[in-house]
Amino acid sequence: MRNLLFITCFFLSLLCQSQEFDTYFADKTLRVDYIFSGNSETQTIAVDQLNELPQWAGRNHNLSSSLLDGNGQITMYNLQSGECIYKNTFSTLFQEWVTTDEAKTITKSFENVFLLPFPKEKVKVEISLRNKSGEYITKISHIVTPSDILIHKKGYKNVTPYSIIHKGKDNVKSINVAIVAEGYKAEEMGSFKKYAEETVQQILSYTPFDKYKDNFNFYIVESASKESGLSVPRNGIWKNTAFNSHFDTFYSQRYLTTSRIKDLHDALAGIPYEHIIILANTDVYGGGGIFNSYTLTTTGHKDFKPVVVHEFGHSFAGLADEYFYESDVLDNTYEHNIEPWEQNITTLVNFDSKWKDMLTPQTPVPTNLSDSTKYKIGVFEGAGYSAKGIYRPTVDCRMKTNTYKEFCPVCQRALEQLILFYIR
Template structure:
């Protein structure tokens, strides 16, 4: 599938950004809870619950055109006119699981939660999933009446304690991030707050986040756990924590995730948020970041600082991992026959839609590693977990190693475009 060049996408965004938020929505959030289920052969999406939250903390412009494709999308239509009035894109743990051997033998279910502006009138909601070959499948389409008496109201009482630890200069043009505690007991909350503040310092020490730090609100949410630490199944250590996170996701030692997505959003009800960072109280190395879902990373490990920024690159900016394995252990993640949607890797199937315009004249494609000092931006083989057939834009980057001190120029440009999409 061909992707539109960035310039064309930006022109499209300009044409739709004039859509008036107040024409279709009110200043509240409609939270949609779904169950994604199935296996390699068959997938389905079922509506679980509708929830009303007391304010909308997402974008109020660029409502019906996404900047990034993601591995799925949620589309909202005004039922009376069939006009598309909101789109958001996402990736999911369910879709990652579909690439594992287990998905060939058994069916499983996963929670997923989406936030949309609260509609004034009846809407139609569609959820599409996109597989690694870029086949788009509509898995659910249903109508929602905003006057439905069974829409649960959340966030009007018993709100999780929170503090605003970084304030935007303009709330109407801001990006709202919530940082939650995982595996921290009530007595350990002062320690969590230190790590939450350090997370803010780390993110805003990187370009281009530092350029736009006055456009972000960041809330530290003191979500208590009954026990300290997180679960490590390989050690037979199962802890009772706020979000039931655990290592060994898909039997990968360092992959730290949680399937209790509704618990995350319940803890955030009543707090302005759109993007989520979860800080886990453990010194075991690991983490995870899922585009437009959450970042989850550990605080006690010496590499906490670079890892939380790396994982936020996944969850906020939709950046791909630029590292790879010589064994190609995860080579099934991406198809080499299509151009991946992530902006910082390419299969060269549609390189013109990526960073071709940033290459200095005469840059060899692919770019030999031996020429890395001559080409800060090039096309270096190895990325997206594959040593062959997938290429990255720089020899090193925050999305490749913990030791590198910045995002590469292509990642920086992608992050900046996304920030501008949210705020302008």
């Protein structure tokens, strides 16, 4: 009888999840392209274009909630009832840039793209950005009519060649990751595929990804470039590549990013994806990972394997960098008087919300490095690019150095909680 009751409840749960999605959404994606612009003092957002993609590859449950805060939130409301029917969080390159010295002297614009389930009825979409005080301020609110004839249809033809290299057991409960080529010409796709396969092997070898490998789909996307290699501005090298990515972002030599987000998503139209890994064809060291945007890393460097896992920690789960410098262009990324939203760093403003429950009794807060053998999980100063005022949970972690061979226990918990949020 107990087994029968469990099975009945299980299928009722699945039915409720399906009804919740089917009530409001069609099995398609609404891709909204925005332009974020501004400077260190003011920021604005404008709608650039609406797009329809032929399938939805995101979560089908937990639709109106989010597990992490991010530096921004996008929320969809049913226009008639006012009910929140979808919510997601994100970070952007633009929000990093506004913390730099350059943003104090000039105004710039950045492309950003967000994927939403395609609504059956009119909806209101809002974007809120987190300010310096940690509050979310609505920057734009607009109505989307699903029957709007000016919504572009993409991905129904001329889809970029792709194939699946790792398939989960339950497609409905699988997290979809696209691995795309950058700086690879058409004749170099054999090399790209080899690195894409190594990427999947590396990610799925780390705990907790290894426990949930049956809940991931990985796709190889053969996005060919006209030129081989990658742009390195400090050396006067500019390449014509698929997504025009380059080093020296914010004048930080190894920070590798692309600002051509629309081109990236156009290349993925028609492919089931939610998370993106870009593999760049160069042996120059560097990379970047932006929460719910993309991972970008190089394939030719000797540290390719640990770096791609590290950057995926950023883009997939919003894990913060646990390394630090005495002085760096990104040193002002975090305000020291508010608690960061990332789960693996703290300013101690609200440490109760972080890994305090994982500390052994009598662990000193902060924890001296000299006590690291006594306290495996502590509160060690130096993280988030700052040597002072920001703390990390362990002496070392995949989010700190390339030589450490695993995520620390705090990062592992954050990753597992997010995976479960997606699949259960």
